Amino acid sequence: MEFKLEAHRIVSISLGKIYNSRVQRGGIKLHKNLLVSLVLRSARQVYLSDPCPSLYLAGPAGSRGAAGVGGGPAGGPAPGSSPLKKPRRNSEEQPGGAAAAEEEMETGNVANLISIFGSSFSGLLRKSPGGGREEAEGEESGPEAAEPGQICCDKPVLRDINPWSTAIVAF
Amino acid sequence: MEQSYVVAEKFWPLLRVLFLAQEASIKLRKHFFPFSPLWGFEPQASPLDSIKGPHTSTQGLGPWCSPTGSPAPLSCETGCGEGSWILVCRLLVPTQVSLLSMEEDIDTRKINNSFLRDHSYATEADIISTVEFNHTGELLATGDKGGRVVIFQREQESKNQVHRRGEYNVYSTFQSHEPEFDYLKSLEIEEKINKIRWLPQQNAAYFLLSTNDKTVKLWKVSERDKRPEGYNLKDEEGRLRDPATITTLRVPVLRPMDLMVEATPRRVFANAHTYHINSISVNSDYETYMSADDLRINLWNFEITNQSFNIVDIKPANMEELTEVITAAEFHPHHCNSFVYSSSKGTIRLCDMRASALCDRHSKFFEEPEDPSNRSFFSEIISSISDVKFSHSGRYIMTRDYLTVKVWDLNMENRPIETYQVHDYLRSKLCSLYENDCIFDKFECVWNGSDSVIMTGSYNNFFRMFDRNTKRDVTLEASRENSKPRAILKPRKVCVGGKRRKDEISVDSLDFSKKILHTAWHPSENIIAVAATNNLYIFQDKVN
Numbered sequence: 001m002e003f004k005l006e007a008h009r010i011v012s013i014s015l016g017k018i019y020n021s022r023v024q025r026g027g028i029k030l031h032k033n034l035l036v037s038l039v040l041r042s043a044r045q046v047y048l049s050d051p052c053p054s055l056y057l058a059g060p061a062g063s064r065g066a067a068g069v070g071g072g073p074a075g076g077p078a079p080g081s082s083p084l085k086k087p088r089r090n091s092e093e094q095p096g097g098a099a100a101a102e103e104e105m106e107t108g109n110v111a112n113l114i115s116i117f118g119s120s121f122s123g124l125l126r127k128s129p130g131g132g133r134e135e136a137e138g139e140e141s142g143p144e145a146a147e148p149g150q151i152c153c154d155k156p157v158l159r160d161i162n163p164w165s166t167a168i169v170a171f
Numbered sequence: 172m173e174q175s176y177v178v179a180e181k182f183w184p185l186l187r188v189l190f191l192a193q194e195a196s197i198k199l200r201k202h203f204f205p206f207s208p209l210w211g212f213e214p215q216a217s218p219l220d221s222i223k224g225p226h227t228s229t230q231g232l233g234p235w236c237s238p239t240g241s242p243a244p245l246s247c248e249t250g251c252g253e254g255s256w257i258l259v260c261r262l263l264v265p266t267q268v269s270l271l272s273m274e275e276d277i278d279t280r281k282i283n284n285s286f287l288r289d290h291s292y293a294t295e296a297d298i299i300s301t302v303e304f305n306h307t308g309e310l311l312a313t314g315d316k317g318g319r320v321v322i323f324q325r326e327q328e329s330k331n332q333v334h335r336r337g338e339y340n341v342y343s344t345f346q347s348h349e350p351e352f353d354y355l356k357s358l359e360i361e362e363k364i365n366k367i368r369w370l371p372q373q374n375a376a377y378f379l380l381s382t383n384d385k386t387v388k389l390w391k392v393s394e395r396d397k398r399p400e401g402y403n404l405k406d407e408e409g410r411l412r413d414p415a416t417i418t419t420l421r422v423p424v425l426r427p428m429d430l431m432v433e434a435t436p437r438r439v440f441a442n443a444h445t446y447h448i449n450s451i452s453v454n455s456d457y458e459t460y461m462s463a464d465d466l467r468i469n470l471w472n473f474e475i476t477n478q479s480f481n482i483v484d485i486k487p488a489n490m491e492e493l494t495e496v497i498t499a500a501e502f503h504p505h506h507c508n509s510f511v512y513s514s515s516k517g518t519i520r521l522c523d524m525r526a527s528a529l530c531d532r533h534s535k536f537f538e539e540p541e542d543p544s545n546r547s548f549f550s551e552i553i554s555s556i557s558d559v560k561f562s563h564s565g566r567y568i569m570t571r572d573y574l575t576v577k578v579w580d581l582n583m584e585n586r587p588i589e590t591y592q593v594h595d596y597l598r599s600k601l602c603s604l605y606e607n608d609c610i611f612d613k614f615e616c617v618w619n620g621s622d623s624v625i626m627t628g629s630y631n632n633f634f635r636m637f638d639r640n641t642k643r644d645v646t647l648e649a650s651r652e653n654s655k656p657r658a659i660l661k662p663r664k665v666c667v668g669g670k671r672r673k674d675e676i677s678v679d680s681l682d683f684s685k686k687i688l689h690t691a692w693h694p695s696e697n698i699i700a701v702a703a704t705n706n707l708y709i710f711q712d713k714v715n
Binding site: 006007010013017025026027029030031032034035038039042043046 | 353356358359360361363384446447449465466493494495496498515548549551552555602605606608611
C-alpha cells in the first residue's frame, strides 16, 4: 500500500514536471523529459503491479480500468495508438520512453485531459471519490469540483492512470 | 485528427500569450543590456574591455588578496593529502543589468563599480555555467547564464610582489551569445554558455570556442597596444575633410597606447543541431572539433562554418522508441581518430572515425552491470552520466553520475577500475531531490595535471577531491564566510545519522541551492578554480 501511495505521488510529480517543461525557457529539454518519463514508467509499473484490490474500480468505467490493470504488468509498446499519438509522432522533441509503454487509450479521456491541464493539475489530485466517478464519464465537471493539492487515497486513483497516460502522449 | 484540433483550440489563447510574453521579454532584455558584442572590423572599445597599463588595477580582487604569509612553492606531485589548499582569490563576475534589478538607475550602474560591489543577491544571468583553463593555465575563462564570457589572466610574477603570483585578474569580457527566438518552432534559445574550450595557442592571439544550446562560436582574443595616428583625411570631429583642402599626404604612424584586449567572433557555426548542445571538444589535430547534442554528434573544421559532418546519430526512426540520449563527448587527447561519448543510461562508447564515416557502431562499450540491491524509481536518473573526461595520458576516462565518480581503463570495458562515492548519503533522499529537481543537476569532474587526483563538486558549496594513489579523499567548502585570503581550507565532513560531532554538518542542513557543478584544474600546477553560483574561487596548494 505504501508503495502505491509513493508511486502515485511520484507519478503526479512527474506529470507536473512534464507540464512545466513546456513553458520553460529554452524549449523542451529532451534529456530531462526522458528521465522523467522513465521514472513515470517505473512508478506506474509499481503502481499497477502492486496487488491492492480495494483500489480497483467496479462500475461503468470499470471495463476501462480493468483493461488497464490487465495490461499493466506487461507494459509493452502500445499496438493501438490513440489518435492523439499520430500528429505528435512527427514532433522532434517528444519523450518517447513512457509513451511506448502505454496501453490502449480511450479517446473520451482527451477532453478531460485538456480541462485537467487547463486547471493546472488540480483535477488530477482529487479528494472525493464521488467527484472522480463523474470524471470517468468524460465530463468536465470533475476538475472544477476538485480541490488543488489534495492527495487522493481512495478509489479513483487507478482510474486516473489512463488520463495520465494520455497526458504523456499528448505532450 | 479531431482530437488534435481540440487540443490546439483550447491551448491557443494560452500559447499565444506565452509567445508574446517571450518575445517581449527578449526585446526588453536586449534594450537594457548595456553593452553589445564586438562586431565588425574596427575595434570598438567597449566599456568592458579592461584597460591595463603600468598601474594594473586589481579589479575584482578587493581585499581578499592582500598578500600575507610567505609564497608557497607549487608542485604537481603533492596530491591532495599532503598539502593543504588556500584561497587565492574570490572573483565576482561583473553583474549584469537585468529586469530583476530595475530599481537602480541604469546610468549610475558603472561596470567598473560592479567589479568591487559585493552583492548579497545574484541575478540569474550571473550564474557561472562553465569554467576552463587554457592549455598553459595562464588564462581562465568562465561563461555564465547571461551569455557572457569573462577571461581572467594570471598575475605575472614580479620581483617586489612575488606572493601575488597565482592571482587572476579580469583580462577580457565579452558578450558571446544573445538570446534568440526560433520562430519556426516557437522556442526561445537560451543564451547560457554551456561549454568553453580553448584552442592551443599558435600565435599572439588566443582562440576559444564557446557554445550555447544551438550555436558554437570561435572567438579571437587579442591585445592591442599600438594605435595608428596621424591621419590627415579627417578633421578633429571625424568628418571627412574636403579633398581640395588637403595638400599633403601623411602616412599614419603607430604609436603606443594603453593596452586593450579585444574579442572578436571569427566563426559562427550555426544551424547544425536540432537538440541542445551539451559538449564541444577540440581535436588533437587542432583543425577539427566536435559538437554533441542529445542525439547527434557533428564534426567541424574550424575554417568551414556552413557544413559539418554528422559522425554519430542515435535518433531512432520512431521517437517513441527513444531510450537514451548523449550526455557528453570528448576527443582522445592524442589520437585524433578516437572519441568517447556517454549516455543517459550510464554507458560510454569509444568510437574510431577510421572505421566508418558514421560512427554508430562503437569500437568499445563501457558499462558496469547494475547493482540490483540499489534499485529504486530513480535508478535510471542517478546512473545517467553527466560528464566524461579523458585523463591527460589518454589511458583512462573518468565519468560522473549523480552519486559517484568512476575511473575506467580503456582496456577494460566491463567495469570501472575505481569508483568513488561523492555524496552517498543522498541515496536515501532521492525522492526529495527528484521533487526539487536537484537530481537532474549535472556535475562535472576534472583530472589534475598528473592524473593522480580527481575533483568534482557537490552541494552546500562543497567539492571533493580523491587521490587515486593514496586513496585519500577530502571535502572542502567554497564559501565566503569561511574563506579569508590565504586562509587554509579546513576539510569538511558530512555526518550521516547518529551523533553529530562538532564541525560536522548533518545531511538535513545541507543547502541544495548552493551547488558546485563546474570546476577546473590548472594543467600543470595545483591551482583550482571552483564556480559557486556567481562566485569564482581560486585555490592553490600550499605545501607546508
